[in-house]
C-alpha cells in the first residue's frame with residue numbers, strides 16, 4: 001500500500017517533470033522577430049546597439065517584435081525589460097536567469113510578443129560583474145532602444161521594468177540630458193518621461209551599495225564614480241561597509257557615485273514609479289560571486305507583482321486599465 005502510494009507520487013512527479021520539461025523546451029521567446037530586425041535595419045547606425053545584441057547573444061539575448069501573422073493592434077503598452085549587471089535578456093545560466101519568468105507570465109496574461117521587449121548588454125558572466133560600470137554606450141544604447149520600441153509599436157506610452165544596474169540605465173535613458181563621466185560624456189536628448197507610464201524598479205542601488213566599501217570591491221569599476229560606490233558620507237575614518245549598513249547613520253556629505261547623483265537629481269521618469277526590494281538583500285556576500293544573486297531572486301519571484309503594477313498601478317490589483 002505504502003509502496004503503491006509512493007510510486008503513485010513518484011509517477012506524478014515524473015509526469016510533472018516531463019510536462020514542465022516539455023513546456024520549457026517548447027517555449028522560446030527570443031530572439032527579435034524577423035519583422036522587428038527588418039525595422040531596426042532600416043536605421044542601422046541609430047539601432048546599432050540593438051542589432052549588435054541580436055547578432056551577439058543568440059536566442060536568449062533578445063526578444064520582441066511581431067510575427068508574420070500577427071496584427072499590429074497592441075492592446076497593452078509595450079513593456080521594455082532592462083536586465084542588471086551580468087544578466088541576460090532571457091534565461092542563459094543559473095546566474096543569468098534573464099526575464100524568462102516575467103515574459104512567460106505576461107504572455108500567459110495575454111500580452112503578445114509584439115508588446116514585450118528586451119536585449120542583452122555586457123558579458124553574462126557573474127564573475128566579471130565588478131569590472132562593469134555605467135557607460136555612455138549602454139546609456140545611449142538603451143535610449144535608442146526605447147525610441148525604436150515607441151516608433152515600431154506606434155505606442156504613445158510604454159512601461160519599463162528594470163533590475164539592479166538596469167534601473168540606473170533606464171532611469172537616465174528616460175530622463176535624457178547630459179551625463180558626465182570621468183573620461184566621457186554623452187548627451188541623451190530631451191526627457192522621454194511623458195512617454196513612460198510605469199517604471200517598475202527591482203532591487204535598485206540608487207544610492208550605491210555598502211558592499212562597495214569592502215576592500216575587495218572598493219577600487220573596482222562597479223564601485224567607482226560610474227558605478228555603485230555609496231561614498232563615506234564624510235566619515236573618512238569610519239566609512240566602512242558595516243557603518244554604511246547601519247540605518248541610523250545619517251549622511252553628512254553626499255559623496256556617493258557621481259553618475260548615481262546625476263540620475264537622482266534628474267526629473268521623475270514616469271507617471272507611476274514602483275520600487276521592489278528584498279529585506280534580505282543586506283546579507284549579500286561581500287565578494288564578487290555573491291553580488292546579484294539575492295537580487296536576481298527578487299526579480300525571478302516577483303513576475304506577478306511586475307504584471308499587476310504595470311497593468312493596475314497597484315500591487316494588489318484592482319480594475320485593470322485597458323490602455324491604448
Ligand SMILES: *[C@@H]1O[C@H](CO)[C@@H](O)[C@H](O)[C@H]1NC(C)=O
Pocket residue numbers: 067068069
Ligand atoms: C504564426 O507564425 C508563426 C511564426 O511565423 C508560426 O509558427 C505559427 O504557426 C503561425 N500561426 C498561425 C495561426 O498561422
Ligand SMILES: *[C@@H]1O[C@H](CO)[C@@H](O)[C@H](O)[C@H]1NC(C)=O
Pocket residue numbers: 125126127
Ligand atoms: C566563475 O568562477 C568560478 C570560480 O573561479 C568558476 O568555477 C566558474 O566556472 C566561473 N564561471 C564562469 C561562467 O566563467
